[in-house]
Amino acid sequence: MANLNLNKVVLCGRLTGDPELKQTQSGISVVSFTLAVNRRYQSHSADGQAQQQADFISCVAWRQTAEFISRYFKKGSSLCITGSIQTRNWQDQQGQKRYSTEVVVDEAMFVDSRSESQQRSAAAPAAGQQYAPEAYATPGAAENFDVIKGDDDLPF
Structure with a gap:
């Protein structure tokens, strides 16, 4: 059997804060953010x-992807990303070994339409208020699909 290694992540959720674009010393764009994803x-x-519970996933994007995210997304924006899991470890100033796991973003995609995004920003919570992610489905999301009532109707 072939040696199969796969590290691919697909997440859709909402930003918990405004992404802040930074530059490395060599001028490479980077943005770190947290994505709230319902499970x-x-x-x-x-x-x-x-039941649903929100998971808060640390993410980092580089170069053009970082610039895209910082330009078009803000706190509460719906965002879908693809990427890979990365783990890091280091020693802090007290000599303790620290670990971090994050998603390195390869692609970022819009979820909301422009009008939905503008409506959400108009109704955004005031500074200091807690953000709670919404449920997965939005009203009307399944309008174009037929309801299959039983296994007998499945094509396979």
Whole structure:
């Protein structure tokens, strides 16, 4: 069997803060940000209802991707990214070994339409307020899909 190694991440979520573009000493653009992504899970309670919890994922983008994100996205913006997981470790000033895991962004894509983005910025929370990510689906997101009622209707 072939040796298969794959490190690919696809995330869609909302920015928890405004991305701030920085430059390295050699002039390379870089932006770090946190993406709030909802994760669904089944509750072990009696009702067994599906629950959601937000995960906050650290991300970093470089060069043109960093410039694109800092220019077109801000706190609360919906964003889809593809990239890879990177781990780093270092010693802090107290000599403790520290670890960091983040997504190195290869691509960033819009999720909201321009009008949705403008409406969201008009209704953005005031400084200091906590941001809570919305649910995955938006009203009307499944309008163009047929409802399949049972396994017998599946084409495979």
